[in-house]
Amino acid sequence: MIKKFRIFLNPIEGQEKWLNEKSAEGLRLSKVGRFFYEFEQCKNNQYQYAVDYIGNNSNTQRKEYESFLDDVGINYFEKPLNIGQFSFGKVRYRPYANKGGKLATSWGMINRELLILEKECNGKPFNIYSNxxxxxxxxxxxxxxxxxxxxxxxxxxxxxxxxxxxxxxxxxxxxxxxxxxxxxxxxxxxxxxxxxxxxxxxxxxxxxxxxxxxxxxxx
Amino acid sequence: MKDKIQETPLTETALLILLAMYKPNHGYGVMQFVEEKTKGRVVFGPGTLYGAINNLEKKKWITLHAVIEGERKKEYVITDLGKEQVKAELERIQEVYKIGMEITRLGE
Missing domain, CATH: 1.10.287 (Helix Hairpins)
Incomplete structure (x- = not known):
């Protein structure tokens, strides 16, 4: 197991690029913390990564999206992103979120603003959005x-x-x-x-x- | 609005999903159907496919058919309204195709 510490100024494209570089070196993501990443050894370029922003979703929307990802065979890791939210104890207020997502609670959307998606490399770019x-x-x-x-x-x-x-x-x-x-x-x-x-x-x-x-x- | 046939062209994404759902189908099945039928030209991103399925369901062009494997897989099937949209879209494509062949004379 290899542990790495990393903070990203650009948590979407920057993180995506870094994870794919790690994959090229033969490292597969196994665990994600706030600033730490754990990797396991695998074949070079065996997996590819994309990062999705879901901080605007409600907890139900997130769960539905995650079961969809399960269905299409994509692995995911939840990752926190700390930007633009008020905390009142265990509740965070996100004025910019969609209906149902404005109040985030600790067991729901807090610290799950990003999803790191992982799938087996098929030689094509991994785009979350294709149009x-x-x-x-x-x-x-x-x-x-x-x-x-x-x-x-x-x-x-x-x-x-x-x-x-x-x-x-x-x-x-x-x-x-x-x-x-x-x-x-x-x-x-x-x-x-x-x-x-x-x-x-x-x-x-x-x-x-x-x-x-x-x-x-x-x- | 709800029962009206769409006058603007459908996106390729929407049309292909509707076609994939003439038989009950779930997310992964739709992805495979599309990749196979277009020989890999169209590969749906998961975010795009997820959003499009939700929108088509909201418009009632597809409907939930079954939930299997402990809520993990949701199967959808095209509705009559959805089929009407597909028919209108194919007619539109045929019209454009005819114009194209006439002008470019590729068919001769």
Missing amino acids: VEDKIQALKERRKPHIYLFILFLLMGGYFTFAERSMLDVAYMNSQTNSFSNSDVLSLLLGVMGIITIVRMVQLSLSIKTLKEMVDIQE
Whole structure:
């Protein structure tokens, strides 16, 4: 058993590419954690992988999709993705999800936002969506949490800019010796996360635009 | 709307699924049917096939026939409404095909 630690900036395409590279080296996924992956040895390129975003689904929808995958002979691993959700104890609120999926509970949709799909390699690319319209729809679903996060960051940014900055310093710790104030560090952190979110949002929008140009001539 | 015959062309995905369900069929069976009949030209992605089956069921063009192997396999079969859609689509394809042959003179 081989254990690997990995975090992805691009959890869909990035993770997909990495897993297929591992498969080319003769490694088959056996277990998935939040940041850890366990592999077993197998023949080079015996399996191929694709990553599906299902964070917009309700728990019932997820279960139905999973039994469908069982039927068509595709293996799957559930994987958490932490983006754009509020936690209240064991319940998470996802404003961008479909009907029935907005409130995610710990035994249902939480930590199951991604599905890693695995099937035996047949020499053809493993596409979860095989027509352009479905590809566009899938990208739109993935863009939703980014749009929502972007708005959230705007609001928070506004709050930190206009609210009394001293309140934050008191709330955390008194850092006279620190050259940065706590609110500066926090703003910087929010800023970086905000930029990543915007970049991903723009990337997704560009992909959607490219696909839309194809839709009139190709299915 | 529900009982009306679709005036716009069906997607190839929808047409092939409907054809695969003239006999009761489940997800894996549809995938195999399509790959075999198109000699590997069309390979459905699981997300696409799943979404299309759900949409066809919502439109009542197919209906749930049986659930087997402990809810794992859902078998669907085409409805009369679905068959009407297929007929209309084949007529449309024939019309386009005729125009194509007439203009390109490939049939001569």
